[in-house]
Amino acid sequence: MLKLFIRRVALTVPTFVALMFVTFVAVRLVPGDPIEARTGERGIAPERLAALRHDLGLDQPVWKQFLDYVNGLAHGDFGVSIVTKTPVLHEFATLFPATLELSICALLFAVILGIPAGVIAAVKRGGIIDHSVMTVALAGYSMPIFWWGLLLIMFMSEYLGLTPVSGRMDLINYYFEPVTGFMLIDSLLSGQEGAFGAAVAHLILPSIVLGTIPLAVIARMTRSSMLEVLSEDYVRTARAKGLSPLRVVGLHALRNALIPVVTVIGLQTGTLLAGAVLTETIFAWPGVGKWLIESISRRDYPALQGGIMLISGVVILVNLIVDVLYVAINPRIRHGG
Amino acid sequence: MPVFNAKVALAAAMLTVLAAPAYAAKTLVYCSEGSPENFTPALNTTGTSFDAARPVYNQLVEFERGTTKVVPALAESWTVSDDGKEITFKLRKGVKFHSGVNGFTPTREFNADDVLFSFNRQWKEDNPYHKVTGGAYDYFNDMGMPDLLKSIDKVDDYTVKFTLNEPNAPMLANLAMDFGTIMSAEYADYLLKKGTPEQYDQIPVGTGPFQFVAYQKDAVIRYKAFPDYFGGKAALDNLVYAITPDATARYAKLKKGECHVMMAPNPADIQAMKADSTINLLSQPGLNIAYLALNNEKPPFDKKEVRQAFNMAIDKAAIIKDVYQGAGQAAINPIPPTIWSYNTSIKDYPYDPEKAKAMLKDAGVSDPLEIDLWWMPVQRPYNPNAKRIAEMMQSDLAKVGINAKLVSYEWGEYRKRMQEGEHTTGQLGWTGDNGDPDNFFFLLGCPAARKGGQNLAKWCNKDFDALINKARTISDIDERTKLYEQAQVIFKEEAPWFTIAHSVVYEPTRTEVVDYKVSPFGRHEFYGVDLK
Numbered sequence: 001m002l003k004l005f006i007r008r009v010a011l012t013v014p015t016f017v018a019l020m021f022v023t024f025v026a027v028r029l030v031p032g033d034p035i036e037a038r039t040g041e042r043g044i045a046p047e048r049l050a051a052l053r054h055d056l057g058l059d060q061p062v063w064k065q066f067l068d069y070v071n072g073l074a075h076g077d078f079g080v081s082i083v084t085k086t087p088v089l090h091e092f093a094t095l096f097p098a099t100l101e102l103s104i105c106a107l108l109f110a111v112i113l114g115i116p117a118g119v120i121a122a123v124k125r126g127g128i129i130d131h132s133v134m135t136v137a138l139a140g141y142s143m144p145i146f147w148w149g150l151l152l153i154m155f156m157s158e159y160l161g162l163t164p165v166s167g168r169m170d171l172i173n174y175y176f177e178p179v180t181g182f183m184l185i186d187s188l189l190s191g192q193e194g195a196f197g198a199a200v201a202h203l204i205l206p207s208i209v210l211g212t213i214p215l216a217v218i219a220r221m222t223r224s225s226m227l228e229v230l231s232e233d234y235v236r237t238a239r240a241k242g243l244s245p246l247r248v249v250g251l252h253a254l255r256n257a258l259i260p261v262v263t264v265i266g267l268q269t270g271t272l273l274a275g276a277v278l279t280e281t282i283f284a285w286p287g288v289g290k291w292l293i294e295s296i297s298r299r300d301y302p303a304l305q306g307g308i309m310l311i312s313g314v315v316i317l318v319n320l321i322v323d324v325l326y327v328a329i330n331p332r333i334r335h336g337g
Numbered sequence: 338m339p340v341f342n343a344k345v346a347l348a349a350a351m352l353t354v355l356a357a358p359a360y361a362a363k364t365l366v367y368c369s370e371g372s373p374e375n376f377t378p379a380l381n382t383t384g385t386s387f388d389a390a391r392p393v394y395n396q397l398v399e400f401e402r403g404t405t406k407v408v409p410a411l412a413e414s415w416t417v418s419d420d421g422k423e424i425t426f427k428l429r430k431g432v433k434f435h436s437g438v439n440g441f442t443p444t445r446e447f448n449a450d451d452v453l454f455s456f457n458r459q460w461k462e463d464n465p466y467h468k469v470t471g472g473a474y475d476y477f478n479d480m481g482m483p484d485l486l487k488s489i490d491k492v493d494d495y496t497v498k499f500t501l502n503e504p505n506a507p508m509l510a511n512l513a514m515d516f517g518t519i520m521s522a523e524y525a526d527y528l529l530k531k532g533t534p535e536q537y538d539q540i541p542v543g544t545g546p547f548q549f550v551a552y553q554k555d556a557v558i559r560y561k562a563f564p565d566y567f568g569g570k571a572a573l574d575n576l577v578y579a580i581t582p583d584a585t586a587r588y589a590k591l592k593k594g595e596c597h598v599m600m601a602p603n604p605a606d607i608q609a610m611k612a613d614s615t616i617n618l619l620s621q622p623g624l625n626i627a628y629l630a631l632n633n634e635k636p637p638f639d640k641k642e643v644r645q646a647f648n649m650a651i652d653k654a655a656i657i658k659d660v661y662q663g664a665g666q667a668a669i670n671p672i673p674p675t676i677w678s679y680n681t682s683i684k685d686y687p688y689d690p691e692k693a694k695a696m697l698k699d700a701g702v703s704d705p706l707e708i709d710l711w712w713m714p715v716q717r718p719y720n721p722n723a724k725r726i727a728e729m730m731q732s733d734l735a736k737v738g739i740n741a742k743l744v745s746y747e748w749g750e751y752r753k754r755m756q757e758g759e760h761t762t763g764q765l766g767w768t769g770d771n772g773d774p775d776n777f778f779f780l781l782g783c784p785a786a787r788k789g790g791q792n793l794a795k796w797c798n799k800d801f802d803a804l805i806n807k808a809r810t811i812s813d814i815d816e817r818t819k820l821y822e823q824a825q826v827i828f829k830e831e832a833p834w835f836t837i838a839h840s841v842v843y844e845p846t847r848t849e850v851v852d853y854k855v856s857p858f859g860r861h862e863f864y865g866v867d868l869k
Contacts, residue, residue, distance in 0.1 A: 036749035046789060052473055083374050084554075085470050085535070094554065153589050165589040171557055171577045172364050172595070178553065284581040286555035293582075294371065294555070 008323055012316050020073065023308045024066055027301055034058070034082050034299040056082060058301075069305070078309070079302030081295075088306030092288060096310075097181030098168065099280070099287030103272045105203050106211035111265065114215045115258070118222025122230060122257075123249055133219060141216035145275055149209045149282040156205060163204050166284040170198040206283040210275050214268040221264045226257040259330045266322025270315045363868045364575040365850070367861060368587040368596035372555050372580055375470060376541035378515035379459050382475050387515040388861045392547035392560050392576055393435070396517045397426055397452065398509055402862050403854030405624070405676065405772025407513050411447065411544065412497075421504025421812055422487075428452070428495040433565045434521050435548040439540040441524050447544055449491040454522035456489050466525055470538040476516035504810045506817060507773040514771050519544070546571045546864035555580055572867035591616065591845055597868065598846045598853060600861060604664055604721055610845050617850070622675050623842040624769035624857040625719035626668050626777070629710075629730070629835040630793035635761045637702050644832040646696035647762075648686040650737045651730050651835060659729065660722050661838055668836035670825045672777040675839075675857050676769065677814065678821035683829050685836075694737045710734075710741040711755065711763030715748050718859065719766035719840045726764065726837065757788055758795050764837070765793055769858065774821050778805040781833065796833035 035052050053059045057068070072079060078088040121133040157165045164170065168183045176190035183202070187195035229235060230253055238248045277289035284290075288307060295303040373389035374381050381387060399410040409415075412426035432447035458466045459474040460483065477483075485508070487500040501508065511517065524542045528534050541549045546568060547560035558578040562571040579596050581587045587599040588606050592615065602610060610618045637643040653667050669685040672678070697706070712727035713720065720726070724745070731741045741762070746754060755763050769776050779785055783802040785792035801824050808820040828834075844855045849869040856862060 031747035032749045036753070048475075048478060055471070055473075085375070091554070098556075150585055153586060158589055158592060161593070165593055165595055166581055166583075166586045167579055167590075167595070168556060170595075171366055171579050175550075175559065177551065282583050282586060284556075284579070284583070284586060286553060286580070290555050290582070 004327060005324055008320055012320060015316060016313070019309065019312050020070065021066075023305050023312075024069060027304045027308075028062065030296070030299065032299045034301060036299075073309075078306035081303040082300045083295075083298050083303070088302050089310075091291065091303065092307060092310050094181065095286060095288045095291050098183070098285060099273070099276050099289060101182045101184065102203070102206055102210060102279070102285060102287060103269075103276060105207040106209075106272060106275075107214060107265070107268065109207050109211035110214035110218050110268070114218030115222050115261065117215075117219040118261075119226055119249065119254065119257075121219070121223045122226035123245075125227060130223075134223070137216040137219045139216075140212045141220075143212060145209060145213075145278040146282060148212060149205070149279060152205050152209060153282075164198075164202050166202075166282070168199070168202050168285060169195075170202075174198060206279050206285055209282070210272060210279045213271055213275060214265075217264060217268060217271075218261060221261050222257065225260045226253060229253045229257040232256075259326070262329065263322060263326055266319055266325075269318040273311050273315060362574040363572065364577060365573045365598070365863060365866065365868055366577045366579050366596040367863065368581045368590055368599040369558075369578045369861070370580070370582055370584075370587070370600055373552075373558070375538040376549070376552075377470065377520070377538040378518045379455070379474050379477060380470055380472075380538060381515075384859055389558055389578065390515070390518065390541060391545070391860065391862060392864070393541045393545045393549050394518045394520065394543035395432075395545055396513055396515075396519060397428075398513045398517075400513050400772065400856075400858065400860075402865055403856060405510075405769075405857050407509050407772075410513075411452075411519050415509070417812055421506075421810065422501045424499045424501070424508065425492070426452075426497045426499070428497065429567060430495055432544050432567045434524070434544055435542050435563055438542045438549055439528075439536060441527050441542055443521065443523055443542075445523060447519070447521075448494045449497045450494075450522045451519050452497045453489060453491055454525060455517075455519045456486075458520075459516070460486065460489075465529055466534060466537065469534045474516070476514065480511055480514075480516070482511075504812070506809055506812050507771065507775045510771040510773040510776075547576050566864075568864070571864050573863065576863050588845070591847060594847065597850050598844065598861070598863075600844070601718075602843055602845055604662060607662075607664065607843060610843075615848055617846050617848050619844045619846060619853065619855045620841050621855040621857060622666060622673060623718055623840045623859065624673055624675055624772065625766060626671060626673055626839055627717075627719040627764065627766035627837040628668070628671070629762055629764050629837060630755075630760075631833060631835065632758060632761050632763075633794055633796040633833060634758055637700065637706070638761065640700050641831055642696050642700040643702060645686065646693040646700065646737070647734075647739075648832050648835050649689045649696070650693040650739065651733045652688045653685070653837070654688065656726055656729055657838055660725050661840065663841075664721070664843065665838040665840045668838050669829070671781060671828055671834065671836065672774055672821075672825075673769070673839040676772060676774055676777070678774045678818040680822040680825040683825055685829075686832070690733070690737050697737060697739075704738040706739045708734075708739060708741050708761045709744045711744045711746075711751070711760045713748070713751060713764055714745050717766055718768060718842065719838070720764065721840070723764050755793050756790060758793075760793075762835075763793065766837075772857065774817075775805065775809050778808075778821065778824060781828065782806070794833035796831070798827060798831055798833075801827045801831070 035049055057065060080087050081091060117133050121130040124130050153165055156163045174192055174195045176186060176192060179186050179189055183199040187199040235248060235253050238252045276287060277292055279285065280287045280289035281293055288311060292307045295307060369385065369388060371385045373386040376390045376393065378387050378390045395411045397410060397412040398407050400406065401408045411429055411432060413429045414427045416425050428449060434443040434447060436442050457464045459477040461467060485501055485505055487502050490498045492498050521542050525537055528537050546563055546566045548563040550559035550561055552558045557580060560576040562574050564570050581590060584601060584603045588602060590596045591599045610616050631638045631644050631647060633639055657665055657667050669683055670680060710727050710730060712723040727743050731743060734741045745751065755765065767777060767780060780791055781796060781801065782792060782805055783797040784790065786795050786797040804820045804824040808817045811817050842855060842859060846853050851867040851869055853866050
């Protein structure tokens with residue numbers, strides 16, 4: 001177990017180095033220049049352009065910039081945003097709670113609906129329910145996030161008037177300072193009546209939109225894994241013993257069927273964070289996804305680099321945890337590890 | 338447990354929708370499109386950042402809301418010396434700075450020191466704040482202030498004298514721009530002593546109608562009315578900017594009453610907004626122009642007749658109808674009709690492909706003529722779809738024997754290459770900054786025709802240049818108007834541009850919003866606005 005853990009951790013080091021290099025180069029391959037992007041349409045004199053570029057160190061050879069960057073990272077310095085002049089790490093830290101809160105809610109939504117849907121589809125294999133679940137899952141998986149989000153806003157917010165359109169809070173009626181950065185907690189801490197409800201209401205639509213793809217994946221995975229387990233001998237034995245179908249499926253089969261599902265849930269972290277970029281933009285959700293989009297349009301190299309590194313770091317970390325967790329709940333892996 | 342949570346959530350959601358608490362305070366929510374870079378206009382170049390700083394600050398002189406007219410603000414009056422080189426401002430007395438923001442309590446009222454500090458920060462390298470927050474003062478430099486200013490002196494606490502190296506008529510309009518914002522010298526000292534000068538640009542303290550409360554990046558900016566504002570307390574108690582980047586979401590929020598004013602609607606939504614009884618769709622011709630520059634340095638565009646023929650070969654009305662869809666009007670002159678000195682007697686070239694063909698033949702242009710036609714890769718307020726315009730032009734031009742190849746680059750690259758003069762013809766445009774005609778005419782002046790300059794037609798006409806140079810040094814508006822009208826005659830005759838359109842700016846507001854005015858500069862201003 002320990003050996004496996006160390007090996008996995010060791011593997012992440014070269015991954016990070018490669019990531020560092022690729023993001024650094026890729027960010028610079030994006031056409032456009034941060035100075036030009038910043039000064040908008042105004043034509044500025046070539047001398048001033050050169051001076052600005054010098055101030056930002058962009059006149060240095062690329063390899064030198066890279067070494068400086070690596071050196072900074074080694075000291076925990078992710079650079080300073082060209083646009084806002086604040087440290088990238090600080091910006092990330094203030095925005096990440098919003099993304100985390102949304103991602104957790106989206107994942108909860110996906111798990112709570114996805115696992116039962118998969119189980120039912122497996123049990124009723126080949127029937128109408130099975131076909132409907134799989135069709136809906138496929139539709140959910142292939143739905144463009146942007147379109148799905150706008151569709152929900154139109155129907156749920158505008159037509160039915162059930163949910164707020166966007167943002168994290170009702171700005172007209174409530175005001176409080178962020179404490180933890182998690183709106184659900186901060187709204188409770190504020191002590192303002194109704195604030196928590198408003199925070200929950202604002203979370204519903206973006207969570208559904210962001211959770212749709214993971215929901216589809218989890219449902220499909222649960223179904224196929226469940227089908228496999230249901231054909232195992234011990235399930236047949238349990239049935240033969242005369243246990244109720246609910247106990248057979250719920251107690252015996254599900255426990256084992258969920259093992260691969262855990263891995264899939266872990267893999268969905270990447271999907272969630274990638275989806276957050278679009279979801280946050282549609283719902284004006286002030287998280288890292290929206291921040292990245294803005295950094296791209298402003299060619300804010302340090303913010304872009306740092307943001308991608310930090311988000312990738314989170315994905316790698318979560319996958320590492322899932323790997324270890326997987327071994328912990330599935331004893332069969334241990335011998336091979 | 339999770340199922341229980343979901344139930345609670347749904348119930349709570351219903352409750353908030355049904356029973357939003359009643360508040361007596363008047364809170365106006367403005368759905369803006371992006372986060373400000375900081376709150377110091379002198380450091381910024383984007384409208385988003387200017388809009389965010391505007392509630393907090395004042396300038397010496399300001400544009401009357403909804404117009405391009407310059408009116409007194411922190412300066413009560415001013416006098417210009419006979420040679421036009423000295424402008425003396427009498428400052429308003431009894432103007433208070435915001436109190437309690439970031440732990441700062443002002444000990445004195447606004448005076449000449451604040452004016453000096455605000456300009457010296459941008460101008461003088463030895464100002465302690467010159468390098469703070471990156472220290473790039475693009476507007477101050479690009480407006481040519483370092484060359485124009487000889488000195489700024491404090492005559493007494495309430496008198497400031499600007500001395501110029503040469504007379505400059507647009508100077509007052511320039512000072513009304515956002516880079517002319519007056520900030521607190523005392524607050525600057527306070528933060529310097531605390532060792533946190535960078536907070537100066539993040540937590541603003543000003544003299545404006547609204548006091549800064551809080552800013553959460555990408556989410557919300559909050560202001561509250563400043564009770565001691567010299568113009569009288571604002572009718573609104575709270576002002577909130579809800580940062581909402583997606584135009585469709587902004588519109589949805591407006592419809593639901595989650596915001597009261599939104600910026601930049603989707604052109605596709607305009608019809609629906611007109612039909613919506615809860616929405617007031619305000620509109621005004623924008624202070625802008627979209628044009629196709631014909632590169633005079635590249636034959637055959639060095640010939641006037643060719644440029645004129647080009648102007649007759651393209652169906653402008655079709656472009657306005659198809660691309661602007663009612664949100665634009667055909668441009669005739671190089672300046673929009675909302676600006677003073679617009680020459681109403683100028684006639685546009687008619688759409689006449691036959692005559693264009695004949696003129697090209699007379700000019701000795703070999704048939705077919707191969708040119709490239711550059712289109713901008715981005716949407717701008719003055720040009721919603723450059724590619725579509727280019728395609729329409731391409732098909733019109735083909736009819737008179739001109740083969741246009743469509744070319745585009747990434748936006749920064751596009752502008753750079755065009756300023757270098759690599760194109761034969763190319764689309765671009767301009768949005769006015771200060772309501773002075775010079776702010777448009779310089780785009781056609783000889784100095785800007787240099788490689789890298791902003792005269793994209795690379796057209797240098799001595800007569801035209803002499804007129805606009807002379808106009809710049811005169812302060813009498815009537816005299817300047819005459820000169821600019823003559824310049825427009827030369828422009829139309831010489832036809833260095835195919836003028837495309839002036840877009841119409843739309844601003845949807847909810848019907849309960851009272852006295853909101855659309856700014857010709859595309860600004861968003863909330864002092865003087867009320868809620869029913």
